[in-house]
Amino acid sequence: MKLLLKFTFLVVLFFGTWFVLLQFDWMTILKVQQIKKTTEEKLGDLFWDMFKAEQDVIRRSEIAGPIDSLVTHLCRKNGIERKKLKLHIVDNDVVNAFTLPDDHLVVFTGLIKEVETESEFVGVLGHEIAHAQNNHVMKKLMKEVGMSVLISMTNGSAGELARESLQSITSSAFDRELEREADLDAADYMMKADVDPEGLATFLYRMADDERDMPRAVFWLSSHPESRERAEAIIMYIKGKDFYKQPVLSDEAWKALKAEVEKEKE
Amino acid sequence: MDIFEGAVKPKSGFTYEPGENEAEKASNSYLMSLIAVMCGLPLPIVNLVATGFFYLGNRDGTHFVRWHCTQALISQLSLLFMNSAGFWWTIHIIFYDTEISSPYIAYMMTVLLFNFADFVATIYSAVQTRKGKHVSWWFYGELTNVLCPR
Numbered sequence: 001m002k003l004l005l006k007f008t009f010l011v012v013l014f015f016g017t018w019f020v021l022l023q024f025d026w027m028t029i030l031k032v033q034q035i036k037k038t039t040e041e042k043l044g045d046l047f048w049d050m051f052k053a054e055q056d057v058i059r060r061s062e063i064a065g066p067i068d069s070l071v072t073h074l075c076r077k078n079g080i081e082r083k084k085l086k087l088h089i090v091d092n093d094v095v096n097a098f099t100l101p102d103d104h105l106v107v108f109t110g111l112i113k114e115v116e117t118e119s120e121f122v123g124v125l126g127h128e129i130a131h132a133q134n135n136h137v138m139k140k141l142m143k144e145v146g147m148s149v150l151i152s153m154t155n156g157s158a159g160e161l162a163r164e165s166l167q168s169i170t171s172s173a174f175d176r177e178l179e180r181e182a183d184l185d186a187a188d189y190m191m192k193a194d195v196d197p198e199g200l201a202t203f204l205y206r207m208a209d210d211e212r213d214m215p216r217a218v219f220w221l222s223s224h225p226e227s228r229e230r231a232e233a234i235i236m237y238i239k240g241k242d243f244y245k246q247p248v249l250s251d252e253a254w255k256a257l258k259a260e261v262e263k264e265k266e
Numbered sequence: 267m268d269i270f271e272g273a274v275k276p277k278s279g280f281t282y283e284p285g286e287n288e289a290e291k292a293s294n295s296y297l298m299s300l301i302a303v304m305c306g307l308p309l310p311i312v313n314l315v316a317t318g319f320f321y322l323g324n325r326d327g328t329h330f331v332r333w334h335c336t337q338a339l340i341s342q343l344s345l346l347f348m349n350s351a352g353f354w355w356t357i358h359i360i361f362y363d364t365e366i367s368s369p370y371i372a373y374m375m376t377v378l379l380f381n382f383a384d385f386v387a388t389i390y391s392a393v394q395t396r397k398g399k400h401v402s403w404w405f406y407g408e409l410t411n412v413l414c415p416r
Binding site: 002003006007009010014017018021022024025026027030032139142143146 | 344348360361363366367368369371372373375376379380404405408409412
């Protein structure tokens with residue numbers, strides 16, 4: 001009986017200590033959120049600086065303007081703060097788009113050339129915005145290298161690891177759950193923005209079909225596996241839902257964008 | 267954690283001076299436990315396995331040795347539960363969608379405090395038993411008396 005009382009006291013002491021420590025807001029005291037935010041900002045700048053050093057960034061308004069309009073439309077209709085997103089267009093024929101920490105959104109001209117309709121392009125943009133909104137990049141990095149290594153990267157003391165992490169972000173997939181979440185969020189964004197959500201599914205179907213005999217690099221597809229299953233999941237998700245299908249850009253503006261992108265390498 | 271020290275405690279049945287060899291073995295059980303405490307926070311099962319192996323290796327030893335091996339073992343058992351919860355909470359934060367939160371930080375601080383208390387008590391016990399002195403911990407000593415009768 002005495003032993004049982006002492007054991008109970010020990011248990012109460014443990015939970016009591018926890019309860020007392022629970023009365024403090026450790027997240028604020030230890031500035032956890034602030035450290036995470038600062039680290040993310042520094043990592044975003046570090047990765048983007050490393051990436052742009054080896055790429056041609058396009059700033060021409062004929063290309064950047066219409067893409068900015070598409071991103072702004074998606075953001076406005078979905079209550080996403082547009083100013084947070086840093087849109088970059090890169091002159092590269094690889095079919096790719098990705099998100100870097102701190103909401104850097106990178107789109108390759110190869111992707112713009114590959115998409116056949118505006119809704120396909122908006123679908124891919126929506127997918128990447130969803131990755132940014134859900135903080136998937138930082139989650140992936142935290143899993144792969146951990147917070148302490150990420151902080152050391154921002155201090156410039158893990159250069160090689162930073163390069164490897166950048167390579168991983170730009171050319172490999174998130175796990176299945178995160179990809180699925182980004183797909184379905186993108187479909188939601190599109191429906192709210194009156195853009196046909198089938199566009200993303202169509203793009204995934206087409207890429208899956210073309211994949212076998214496509215010799216060129218389609219990074220966005222190779223980094224986003226099981227595209228057929230994902231396309232089917234999107235179709236199932238939007239089935240029975242009401243949405244409008246309206247173009248964001250005029251037909252002329254969309255064709256002009258495609259033409260400008262085609263001209264870029266000439 | 268309170269520590270009750272006494273060269274001879276009638277209820278524990280130690281009415282003799284342990285020999286050099288016994289004192290060394292009993293002290294080693296705490297040293298093993300000490301290593302377990304250090305490894306056990308990131309990997310809790312180490313707590314139990316290390317002390318468990320030492321206990322099994324010395325179960326045929328003298329009463330003094332067995333008694334201290336048992337006390338070291340059961341003190342690790344309670345750490346195993348609290349460390350395991352902290353371990354899996356951390357795994358969920360690293361690999362799943364769980365966010366770092368104030369309750370998590372408070373829990374890890376509590377676990378650290380208890381591990382530190384155990385660490386200090388273990389070092390003290392290792393030193394004292396090496397001198398041949400008997401050290402009975404609050405609660406754990408009495409539980410050991412029940413589990414390890416003469």
